[in-house]
Amino acid sequence: MSEVRLVVRELERDWSGTIHGSCAARAVAALSADPVTMEDLEAAVARFAKSQADSRYFVNLSLGRLCDEPYDAGLVVIDLIARLVVVDSSYSSPGHAGAVDYHEGRYSTGIALPYHLAEDWRFSNDGENWQALAEQRRRERVAKPPLEARAVFLGRPMLEYVVRETFAAFARRDEIAAAVRTQRLDNARERLAETLREIHAAWLLTPRDDLGGACPRDIALERRDHVAWDLQDRATQWSLMDKCPPGLAESSRAFRYAGFGTHELVEYYN
Secondary structure (H helix, E strand, O other): OOHHHHHHHHOOOOEEEEEHHHHHHHHHHHHHHHOOHHHHHHHHOOOOOOEEEEEOOOOOOOOOOOOOOOEOOOEEEEEEOOOOEEEEOOOEEEEEEEEEEEOOOEEEEEEEEEEEEOOOOEEEOOOOOOHHHHHHHHHHHHHHOOOOOHHHHOOOHHHHHHHHHHHHHOOOOHHHHHHHHOOOOHHHHHHHHHHHHHHHHHHHOOHHHHHHOHHHHHHHHHHHHHHHHOOOOHHHHHHHHOOOOOOOOOOOOOHHHOOOOHHHHHHHOO
C-alpha cells in the first residue's frame, strides 16, 4: 500500500487524484514555501523533486469536483487557503518539520532534505470531518487578508512618521540643548543620537491601523523564525546537492507577503 488520494484546494478550485505516498509527502514539504495556488505548489515542490519540462509534478491530479475518498494507503488533503493539512494515511504521518528524499526524476536519490513549515499551518488526522474545520479556517483567513507590511516599513508611512517626530523634536531643541549646555560637545551629539533612537523606538512600538492594529516591531518579528529555518534548510540542501535550490517567484503571493528574516531586518536597520 503506497498510493494515497491527494486533494489540493485553492481559493476557488479543487484538485484531486491518486499519487504515490512519497509524492504527497513532498507536497507537504513544499508548504515550507507558503504556496497559495497550485502553480505556487508546483514551483515549490521543485525544491524536493527535479522539474520535468514536459510534465507537471501533480499530473495525476484533476481539476473539478472534490473527491476525498481514501485510496489504497489513505487520504492527504492540503487546503492552501485554510493552511490545513489532513493526513489520514498508513503510508506516512508528516508534521511541521521533517525531511523528504530528493527525487531525481526517475528515482529517489536517498538525499534527505529538511523542511520546516510555519507554525500557523494546522495538521489533522480526521479524514472524515475535515471539511468543517477547513471552512472555519477559510472564513477566518479570508476575513483577515495579508498585509503589505513592506509598503509601511519601507514606504511613505515610515517616512512620514520619522519626519513628523523629527520636526517635533526640533521644536523642543531649546529643552534638549539645555540638558547638555554645560556638557561637552560630544555629549550633545550623543543626546542628538539618543533622540533619533527614541524616535525610531517609538515608531517600532506604536500600533498602526495599516498594520491591523499591530506595531511594526511585532510584524517584523512575527515570521522571523520560520524564515530563518527555511533559509537554513535550503542552505543545507545546497551543501548536500552542490547546487542552489530554486527560489520563490517574485510575482508569487508567498514572495510578496513573506515575513521578515534576520537579513532583511539588518538591511532595514542600516
